[in-house]
Amino acid sequence: MINLPATLKISLRALRVNKMRSALTMLGIIIGVSAVIAMLAVGTGASRQIEEQMSSMGSNLLIVVPGATTSGGVRMGAGTQSTLTLADAEAIKRECPAVEEVGPNLTGVAQVVYSNMNWSTGVVGTTPGMLIVRDWTLSSGKPFTEQDVKSATKVCLLGQVVVDNLFGDTDPVGKIIRIKNVPFTVLGVLGKKGQSATGQDQDDTVYIPVTTAQKKVFGTAFPGMIRSMMVKARGAEYLADAEKQINELLRQRHRIGPKQDADFTVRNLTQMMQAREESTKVMTLLLGAIASVSLLVGGIGIMNIMLVSVTERTREIGIRMAIGAKTWDIRLQFIIEALTLSLIGGLAGIIIGVTGSEILSALFGWPTIVSPLSILMSFSFSGLVGIFFGFYPAYKASLLNPIDALRYE
Amino acid sequence: MSLIQVNGISKVYRLGDIDLKALCTVSTKIEQGEFVAIMGPSGSGKSTFMNILGCLDKPTTGQYMLEGIDIGKLDRDELAGIRNKKIGFVFQGFNLLPRTSALENVELPMLYDGIPAKERSEKAAGALKNVGLEGRGGHHPNQLSGGQQQRVAIARALVNNAPIILADEPTGNLDTKTSAEIMELFVKLNTESHITIIIVTHEHDIAAYSKRIIRFLDGCIVSDEEKGIRGQGLENHD
Incomplete structure (x- = not known):
């Protein structure tokens, strides 16, 4: 024992x-x-x-950026050329079966003013599709619609950081702010997302309809120009298909021959993060x-x-x-x-x-x-x-x- | 039934190719309550005999019956159990655990017998009192004199109520006066508690405390003398 x-x-x-x-x-x-x-x-x-x-970025993401400009033999790097249009984005959504949603991007930095407060932030011209692409919900108010995009309405969604800096404790929904002196009605507030993979504060932003950005805030070099777009595939298994379909469609739309360099690049963000x-x-x-x-x-x-x-x-x-x-x-x-x-x-x-x-x-x-x-x-x-x-x-x-x-x- | 009965036991050690016969065929009986001295020069086989009696070793041939149990048929752990309950060891070098109090040393056999802590310390204190060390339970072996250490060892041998105490040169490290005290203690335990005491010694005045002397030479018993009275029968062999 x-x-x-x-x-x-x-x-x-x-x-x-x-x-x-x-x-x-x-x-x-x-x-x-x-x-x-x-x-x-x-x-x-x-x-x-x-x-x-990854989860704040959204899932199953591709990003389409314009190709490089060549200026006197000097290639300027990806994104320096402006070749993408809103019509491209709409065509991708319409014609690529592997794509679920497309969010175009026309961004710029602008001074945003409310009453006696002002704040410099990134203003993003986009469509309601972007919120789906980025799995982004609103913490209050409502999003703008396709109709707002069509008629270039002066409405906006504010990121939390912008709300904090301009409004403090006041409820911003329904208030008027000025972006580059253009008055915008605040429709809603974007939910908090925090830092992005590159270290940017994703909440320091203002979303407005892409057409409003093109016509009333930033202006464009040619009609319908956008800087880039984010594409959400139907699922992880569709990412490769979506990439291929976007490549084919844009080559066709931009009339690029089989041996020529494309004037755009499709990157698989999700894959990079994974x-x-x-x-x-x-x-x-x-x-x-x-x-x-x-x-x-x-x-x-x-x-x-x-x-x-x-x-x-x-x-x-x-x-x-x-x-x-x-x-x-x-x-x-x-x-x-x-x-x-x-x-x-x-x-x-x-x-x-x-x-x-x-x-x-x-x-x-x-x-x-x-x-x-x-x-x-x-x-x-x-x-x-x-x-x-x-x-x-x-x-x-x-x-x-x-x-x-x-x-x- | 005798307490100890050995029938023709022998012990052979193999050293390389040579068989070393430490004990030739030995038979004897020891009854409950005896006080036996085992004598003989070194190499005579008395230690081997002691080890077998103490269930520390098994005979090569022959049979050893302890209280009717055939020791040769037991395995390692069963032997340990027999040692725990039937035999109390007292060694020349005391063999107490260092850095351990006297009381805890005495508790040790009960620890391996699964006796609860409270009962352990009570019985251990009782055993220490029995050997005249009342109140010394907290001392460590290095704080005790040789005689006191040997008393602790005797208390440890007593504490599980073993019927036999095997003492291997118990006074070998002690002076004459202390030796006499220790031997008186053995005599007291033998007469008062009827504990069987078997002592290995080569000193005649120590053997004189016994009632029976078994002498070994070259692995064999050469004489076995019952004296009846303590202190007699020694002169004949000097």
Whole structure:
């Protein structure tokens, strides 16, 4: 019969007697566990940030930007040329079966004024389709309609940052603001989205009908010009089809021969973000794996000390055996010692790991998330390490011959 | 039924290719309440005999019956159980756990017998009182004299109410005066509590406390003398 509380008492005493050694042995586990937790926290934080950016951007997105201008042999880079029109956007929505919605973009920076307040912000001329493309809902009021786009009505939707800066606590819906001195009626307020993948504040914006932007705010180089458009495919599996269909349609509409360079580019935003997310996940795993190695090394440290301890206490083991300790009494004594070392080390490691993650975020501004799963995992892993690396020394001790052990000097 | 009955036991150690016969065929009986001294020069087989009696070792051949149990048929853990309940060990070097209080040292056998903590400390304190160490339970072995340490060891041997105490040179590390005190303690336990005491020694004045002397030479019993009265029958063999 094994007396667990008594065995526990014996083991704890042995650890207390050798305080310095116990502490140093634990250090390996402490470093291992805190490294695993901190590394996973950094990785998880990075993934979560990307996930948030992805969901705020909208899902299954393609972006169509104009091609590069060539000015005296110097190519100016993507987007410098203006080749896309509102008609292109409408045609894509009409003729590409893989496309669910299209949101055209004619943007510019403008001074926005309400009463005695003013604010410089990005003004986006677009269609109601953009809200669908970007999975953007309104926090109050109502969106503008296709009818508003057709008749170039002077109405607008405000981002939260603009509302905060112009209105404070006042309800902006129904109020009149001036954009480049043109009066606009506020129809609604856009829901909060936060930072984009590129670090821009997505809430610092004003949405107006694209036609109003073309005719009354920014003007255009040619009729119907837009800067770019965002396209939402019908689903993740349609992204490639949508890309192909848009390419074909625009080449046809812009009369570009098969061997000529296109005057536009279609980019798969979702795919780019997913690639980033994938690489972050791989990085998290990698960091975790490297940290686990130190946990393993900590475990070997425990085994090392336990082996020394078994040799050192051969006589004690002999006495215990002579007095009636059975095989498992001896084994449990040493396993519990190892387990206690690793679990106390694990607990200390968790505390240090969590505070370490906080310090990392505070110091470097990295978003860190300590998941309960990573705590649970590293704690149970350190327990396993204790049992695994404690077992061999315990096994060795239990096999000693009591007569030899009693004679051991 | 005798307390201890050994029938033709022998012990052979294999050292490489050579068989080393530590004990040739030995048979004897020891009854409950006896006080036996086992004597003999080193290498005579008396320690091997003690180890077998103490269930620390098994004979190569022959049969060892302890309270009617055939010890040769028991496995490692069953032997540990027998040692725990039937035999109290007292060693030359005391063999107390260092950095552990006297009380906790005495509690140790009960720890492996699954006795609850409260009962353990009560019985351990009682055993310490029994050997004249009342109030010393908190001392660690290194704070106690040799005689006191040996008393703690005897208390440890007593605490599980074992019928047998096996003492291997119990006075070997003690001065004459302390030795006499320890031996008086054994005599008291033997006469008052009828505990069977088996002592290995090579000192005649220690053996003189016993009532029976078994002498070993080259692995065999050469004489086995019942004296009836303590202190007699020694002169003949000096």
